[in-house]
Amino acid sequence: MTISPQTSYAMEELRRESTIGHMGTTITRAIPCIDLASFEKRRADITEALWEAATVHGFFQVINHGISTEEIDTAFEQAKNFFDMPMAAKQGLEKQPTRNAGWEYRAQVRPSTGTPDNKESYQITLPEMNGLWPEASLLPGFQNALLKFEHHNWLVAMKILSCFADRLGFSSDFFEQCCARASSGYQCTLRLIHYMSMENAKPEDFKYWRAGAHSDFDCLTLLHLRENEGGLQVCPGHDVDSHSWTEVKPIAGAITCNIGDMLMRWSDDRLKSTLHRVRMPRPGEYLGPRLSIPFFCQANREAVIEGPQGKYPPITAEDYIYQRLHANFVQKHS
Numbered sequence: 001m002t003i004s005p006q007t008s009y010a011m012e013e014l015r016r017e018s019t020i021g022h023m024g025t026t027i028t029r030a031i032p033c034i035d036l037a038s039f040e041k042r043r044a045d046i047t048e049a050l051w052e053a054a055t056v057h058g059f060f061q062v063i064n065h066g067i068s069t070e071e072i073d074t075a076f077e078q079a080k081n082f083f084d085m086p087m088a089a090k091q092g093l094e095k096q097p098t099r100n101a102g103w104e105y106r107a108q109v110r111p112s113t114g115t116p117d118n119k120e121s122y123q124i125t126l127p128e129m130n131g132l133w134p135e136a137s138l139l140p141g142f143q144n145a146l147l148k149f150e151h152h153n154w155l156v157a158m159k160i161l162s163c164f165a166d167r168l169g170f171s172s173d174f175f176e177q178c179c180a181r182a183s184s185g186y187q188c189t190l191r192l193i194h195y196m197s198m199e200n201a202k203p204e205d206f207k208y209w210r211a212g213a214h215s216d217f218d219c220l221t222l223l224h225l226r227e228n229e230g231g232l233q234v235c236p237g238h239d240v241d242s243h244s245w246t247e248v249k250p251i252a253g254a255i256t257c258n259i260g261d262m263l264m265r266w267s268d269d270r271l272k273s274t275l276h277r278v279r280m281p282r283p284g285e286y287l288g289p290r291l292s293i294p295f296f297c298q299a300n301r302e303a304v305i306e307g308p309q310g311k312y313p314p315i316t317a318e319d320y321i322y323q324r325l326h327a328n329f330v331q332k333h334s
Helices: 012-017 043-057 069-083 087-091 142-168 174-178 203-207 237-242 261-266 317-328
Strands: 033-035 059-063 102-105 119-124 189-195 211-214 220-225 232-235 244-247 255-259 275-278 290-297
Touching: 033 043, 043 059, 043 142, 069 119, 069 142, 069 189, 069 220, 069 290, 087 102, 142 174, 142 189, 142 220, 142 261, 142 290, 232 237, 261 317
Parallel strands: 033 059
Antiparallel strands: 059 255, 102 119, 119 189, 189 290, 211 275, 220 255, 220 290, 232 244, 232 275
């Protein structure tokens, strides 16, 4: 089944996505780079910088975040090893409709395009990984390396979210409690993504997107990119009607961050989620496979999303994620 861009969606977030599938224009925007060094000592200044970046620019990058370049490189090496496995081995780890974990191949359909993204991915959501880890004999060290990387991304996300909590009038540890890793309802997800090589593609293949325009449905996304593997474009949520997009250049060691729909709702729309997409390579650009690793920080199933001003009715994070997932993945029928 393919979802048409004209499909009627119940959620406002999806209705917005369904209107932004065309090319639009490209403009230059500032993408702030925020230094998280000496976090506790500089907390007030970092909080102001993050708040301005999230509310004015919509997208930002962070450096000196605590995850070493060596660990990031190892995560990408493990991702490559995973996607290099035979198709049959990956199919044994296939994502099921009721689980937000496992491998998928060209299954994610965006409301903005109605066509599958040109990629495969492997999702790690801790409570749902039973039977979904590759055999250690096939990928030695894979599970341990990715568990460590997932935890370190969670720690960075908690720092950033604690600053937003301060500005929203919540306790500093509010999101740490809502995203507690020990909970059976833990929903944060580390995702390995492989965009297929375009080296032998036909000219008509380049008219599609590697990933169609969308906003993330989490609280905060931390995105790891490799240098020289560009293509990410953003359109800030406050500027969505302009249909104007900005290229994001990958910076070695930096983490690219964006607000998701869940946090936008939780902030009574003070923090805007950011539309983004991955375009096809242009003539003269790198055509090979593209890897990226996002960490989607989202509240535990039992957490109730309710802003301080009560703009929206309360909804559990479980129900919210369920609605979003079922709109973004192809349903397979026998």
